[in-house]
Amino acid sequence: NAGVMQNPRHLVRRRGQEARLRCSPMKGHSHVYWYRQLPEEGLKFMVYLQKENIIDESGMPKERFSAEFPKEGPSILRIQQVVRGDSAAYFCASSPVGFDIRTEAFFGQGTRLTVV
Amino acid sequence: QQQVKQSPQSLIVQKGGIPIINCAYENTAFDYFPWYQQFPGKGPALLIAIRPDVSEKKEGRFTISFNKSAKQFSLHIMDSQPGDSATYFCAARLDRGSTLGRLYFGRGTQLTVWP
Secondary structure: OOOEEEEOOOEEOOOOOOOEEEEEOOOOOEEEEEEOOOOOEEEEEEEEOOOOEEOOOOOOOOOEEEOOOOOOOEEEEOOOOHHHOOOEEEEEEEEEOOOOOOOOOOOOOOEEEEEO | OOOEEEEEOOOEOOOOOOOOOEEEEOOOOOEEEEEEEEEEOOOOEEEEEEOOOOOOEEEOOEEEEEEOOOEEEEEEOOOOOHHHEHHHEEEOOOHHHHOOEEEOOOOOOEEEEEO
């Protein structure tokens, strides 16, 4: 049973380019969370998605950031016109269908984005 | 606003020692308090978790102590080993309402266990 798969593991972008981060949840999981980890800091919630729905995007910056989780394929976190401050590790977590208080979310290995 | 505050930022112990990491939270509505272990270049992995209706939970060498009235909880690692060297994060979660499932993390504690 493969875990949460994120790719790429490392991504380098020049200022102004677009970054696309992909997350394939664990098999049978239809809930996806994205978190951002800045150096020397804990993870900060960005967005919570279910298949074809954004449930909670209150942690997402209002501009340049968007996320989707289509019916088929991975969840995508997109950052347009990247700036140096976007350099961070981005983690995706997934949890099962019928999420309830007894379930746990499992994290992927993250994508390390470096903006040069 | 940091909803979960964690200390210390770093910790060094000898092998066999008992490192203790402390966390404090603000929101009394939190339902679930997990601890995560993270090795360099890896994602966080759930280590142990507790709910506010119990004061202590033990799994192997890892123990969570929970003080609901003080809004504090801590992680104790018994007989620590060099392989325990990692960054540890405490977190809190609301299991209801619009923020269902969202985790609020502390800033992390970098633990080093010397052989």
